[in-house]
Amino acid sequence: MIDGYGGSILRVDLTTGSVKREPVTPELAHDWLGGRAWIAKYMYEELPAGVDPLSAANKVFVATGPLSGTLWPSSAKIVWGTKSPLTGGYIDSNMGGLIMAELKYAGLDMIIVEGASETPVYLCIEDDKVEVRDASSYWGKGSVETEYALKRDLREDFQIATIGTAGENLVKFACITHDVGRQAGRGGTAAVLGSKKLKAIAVRGTKPIPVANIEGLQKHTTSIIDYMKNKAYFPTFSKYGTTDVTDWCDSVGVIPVNNFQHAQYPKKDRINGKYMREQMYVRDKGCYACPLGCSTYTYSKKYDVYVEGPEYETIGLMGSNLGMDSIEEIAVLNADVDNLGMDSISSGSAVAFAMELYQRGILTKEDFGGLEMTWGNVHAARAFLRLIAARQGIGATFAEGALAAARIIGRDTEKYVVQVKGLDYSAYDTHAAPAMMLAYMTSDIGAQHTRAWAIVQDISMGRGSIEGKGQVVYDLQHLRPLMEVLGVCRFPWLEMKVDWEDYVTALNLVTGQHYTTEGLFAFSEKVWNLTRAFWTREVDGFGRAYDQPPARMFEPMPDGPTAGARVTQAMVDQLLDGYYQAYHWDQNGLPTAQRLREVGLGYVADDLVKRGRIPD
């Protein structure tokens, strides 16, 4: 028994149907903690170099952290990782909900899915009983429909993660859905499950999680909950959640509009959290052990759809970025992609890219099978999303992801795709936000905001200034990814200003170990080097060229608060030079053998040298 852990890793080989339990060793627990760190380690060590993401040789890793499922506030994160079919590199993506706790109650800290089944299956875990079961009756159903069907066929108290038809059809930005509205959205993890014919994972556990100092944890947790509840921002964030940032993003000119061609939205008041609350609110929704409960169930009368959310990223990417009229259009698009099982960020990016091609006359109504892809045309967008999920007509091209679609379409259209490393931008424009842009450029999965949400510092430190921005990103990239190592949500820290040291205290109370912030940050840098090493190994010619911002950022912003702002190559080079230096990487952004050895990754250094990826 290791405090803080369920104790076992479940290895499922879908080719043979075999299921094996491996013990979590004290070394794995205490040297590698869990969550995304385990995923990075296992991915580097177990995946054959150059593996095709959609082949049976790729694996999917589903990991909790030592705090997941404990009393600690918002200890509700589980991380999904694999070699991404969208980017060809490292991906991990996390979700909230309840399944992380259930998995640990079943005595499991991680699931490794290997091989591929010939027929649709789902994994059913009930404490020590694990079965690979026939899923042919669920295949072809949407993500949410599948979850309901499984809840009906098993029991209400099973926690279930599913893929939709997009995942079945290997759409490269297909996402995993759980608890109706919680998604591990990014990088196409569900397409990998689809290639393995794994439709769902259902878990029910009844065992306790061992905790080293339960009384200490209870006391600590109670004091943190009291602290959070007394914060002035608590009621507002609890009520509006991420939608509360919409007005701010509009006022400072970072909300994406019409595929990042503008950064302020005239219809802002029809897509913000306040309007959503007035028009569509049904009830609040929270994840496991969360005092905040920042999510919302909503209902759109206009379209007769129920949805959890929309969250801000969806409001940005599927709302203003597509020129949608109001929150109700966003809700129906959100409900569509949730049930089809597609990432709302990359879906928004794909539709926005298509609409810009239509705007410029590069693709026509005929190309889109009769759809008029004008900005704000919700009916066309809905139909187009269905074409993508089913890989029908032009949908097959866009199902590859916006960047790959541009390469198929050709005609110099790549410059209209707003992405880094093939992963589409989150909903923060970076024409005048160097720190946020550097965060996108260097995030270890592609252009995702969560590794370093530096937009706040861009505004507070001055939009144009580069000075000190590299340090901001460097620091955030050490702290924030640790949340996905521990298996907790970042909102108590970010929104309620719970001190990071309180997380370290909780970790020590749960595990009985003596972790320090300094040690954890050094560990975080080790993991950051490991994911960088994975990219270096997997992608030919990887380096600085892959850390470039999208062409759109080099075009001057035509209007709004950031009118005239544009990014220059000199600015990009300056940001990257400082960044690589801070990490002790070479000029091309590759980890050096010496640095890898210093951070405790000697075996990775040897491997990359042997493969000729880096000099010794």
Add this chain to the structure above:
Amino acid sequence: VPRFPEGYFEVHLCSQCGDCQSVCPVEAIAVDTNGAYVIDESACIDCGACVDSCPQQAIFRSPASPHPYMCNLCGACVANCAAQALIWEEDR
């Protein structure tokens, strides 16, 4: 059209009715000094009669122990509810 989950979570609390005590064939259930019904595990024969008898479903089976678990009014749920939605009646 998929809607929202219709299920909800319930906290199963002992209402102090004493049904468990009356059905226990070996008299292993008694009232402790806190006024809560508790199981004397040395006398319990794991028959499950109390589990079936409990109108509040506040007595459980768990793989962690052969004996049933019952709510003993320890208050941990109140102390640990993240939303602080549970309160002691006497505090109200």
